[in-house]
Amino acid sequence: MRKIKLAVDYGSICGGCDVAFIDAGEKLIELANAAEIVFWPAVVDGKEEDLRKTREIDIGIFFGAIRTERHKEALEQLREKSRILVAFGTCACYGGIPGLANSVESRVLLKKGYVATKSTDNPDGKLPGFEEFKEAALRLPRLRSLVSPICDFVDVDIWVPGCPPPVESVNKLIDVVKDLQEDQVPPKGLFIAEGRSLCDFCEREKPEVLRIKRFRRVHEGEIKRDECFLKQGIICLGPVTRGGCGARCIDANMPCRGCFGPVPNVEDQGTRFLSAVASALMAEEEREVGEEELRKLIDELPDPLGLFYMYSLAASIINRRYLDLEGD
């Protein structure tokens, strides 16, 4: 049977998405049999050259968010050559954890990382990407002003959300590669995940109407294993998060942080959750409680950005730093 040409290239990654493939174990033999790996830095020996010289690739898989100019070039090259492009992992799909950096200006980040930290010795205040480091004959790629999900630049054919995607998703993607050998092309826009929210796959006991009396953090007191986290006042992004992870955090008695990205038809996962959780706070008792007390209860959520937009800030409506409060 014909071998499928496959390439993997990277944006801003942590390495976890590569490891997710390794977790697939024996199934990797099926992948090795079905595919000729043209380029995949963590897996096969090879140079950028090999990818550049290859005219056509059957399936290109991109890990990571678009953080530097170099990432953007890598993505555009992969798209151009690939019949099918896969956004693998939450960083590629929604910006992921690196996207949280959009709450700070890149300039400020660079200064912090390369000048201001105590352990840094950089008397001229040189910033990578902006100056050449003659000593090392090195030119590092420039940081973009924003972290972006890949769909901001290219069409995505298959989405594999998850940070990292679970083994089941990797297995399904390997099956897609095998199907390609028989010219079975998956529908465009395929999600290797569920079409419903995580709550639909969670076995905890859910309340008819959600009411939260006060918020509490995971380390504050006992967490009941059989009751919905939200009912216990613990932030859980299940209602706005796409199912498909096998409720792995929930089973470990930890709430969902939203790594599978928004459920279908929700554009802004964080804002949708923000509305929902605000509605549930003291639901139906607001009149008795009053505005001042409600404000105090809301103040007990110190970090809506980090809690609600942890994986999707770069794909949200407010996806960047604004400059109203400088000097703050």
Add this chain to the structure above:
Amino acid sequence: MSEEFEPKIIAFLCRWCGYAGADMAGTSRLKYPPTITPIRVPCTGRIDMEHVLRALKISDGVLIAGCHTPGDCHYVRGNFQCFKRVTLLKKFLKQMGINPARVRLEWISATEGRKFARVIKEFTEELKELGPLRGVE
């Protein structure tokens, strides 16, 4: 520059109160700056925060005007729903470097035409001070 800058305000107005208040201001011929684009909504409890954010991205400030708490909302607690959502949303905005004053929630009854005019005037002045909303490009 701030002398010439005319802020643009998108206003979500509850039809029972804020919108009626605006009407009242109109029929009483009260003067207020022509800075607002009104959007009539059935109740402030029905305003989607995603719409508020989209509105903010194409304006300089968003006004939401609804029925007085505790008891005036026609749907019992829509005003409180909105209050809770906006209070939380403002915390997020601040974290993203947006001055939370750019989203303003006011309770304005159908008879308070005067208050409506005053709020628009005040908000316009405040936004003039702040200047246009600018994000990282």
